[in-house]
Amino acid sequence: MPIAWATAWRTWQMTRRAYPWTYAVGTVLPAALAISLAYLGYHAIGGGAVADDFTEGSGTTAYLAYIVVGATAFQFTVRLILWSAKALITEQRQGTLGALLIAPAGRFPYLAGFTVFAVLSSLVEFLALGVVVALLGISVPVASLPGLLLGGLALIGAVFALSVGLGGLMIAAGEAHISQNTVFIVLGLVGGFTFPRAYLPEPVQWFAELLPTTAATDVLHAVTTGGQSLPGLLPRLAVCALLSGVHLFLGLRYLPRAEARAVERTY
Secondary structure (H helix, E strand, O other): OHHHHHHHHHHHHHHHHOOOHHHHHHHHHHHHHHHHHHHHHHHHOOOOOOOHHHHHHHOOOOHHHHHHHHHHHHHHHHHHHHHHOOHHHHHHHHOOHHHHHHOOOOHHHHHHHHHHHHHHHHHHHOHHHHHHHHHHOOOOOOOOHHHHHHHHHHHHHHHHHHHHHHHHHHHHHOOOHHHHHHHHHHHHHHOOOOOOHHHOOHHHHHHHOOOHHHHHHHHHHHHOOOOOOHHHHHHHHHHHHHHHHHHHHHHHHHHHHHHHHHHHHHO
């Protein structure tokens, strides 16, 4: 844990001196726009009502609250990936990856430290979404506060697990934008963030079940617009924990090979 906290503190000191405002705004703004457009569409096009297939697929008629939860969760996922998955390739671009690889520090606590900083900084940045939601008069019910907290932790763990393998892929390939944007598109389309997965073809729904973020998103929707209490959330929390463990294990196993490939490309 000292390595994780030291990494988080170092990242905070670097960011405090040159805070990437445009980077943060560019991540948070899409969620605000998605919520605002959903509000306009709901009232101007939908007439304040939703179709039966949405109610059947999502388990709720609270369309705007569903969008708020999903859009926020998705952009929070994007923000964490932008920090955690790009940690190693940032070291590579700065020319410090070699020093990191020979340092007596495990890769897991190093990446965990980045994630700790990303979570704390993102929570502050996403307070801006609360202002947008409040101005639009949208209320999000919470059936269980412990369930909501566990759902948030599950999403953080799921994103971290995906980021480890994605970070290795980035340094092995020597690029970040194609990799990360592909992941963003896939997660946004199949993860059930802003529309029910029942809208998707059945094979795509099965593929979505292989991603830990899908189960975490289900928990967040269930504890808010779904009105489920903590006992009803436990099955999906267990699925999320299991899938996160599998993805993390595979990512950590792949990381040494990716680092070796990155060194070969450099030298």
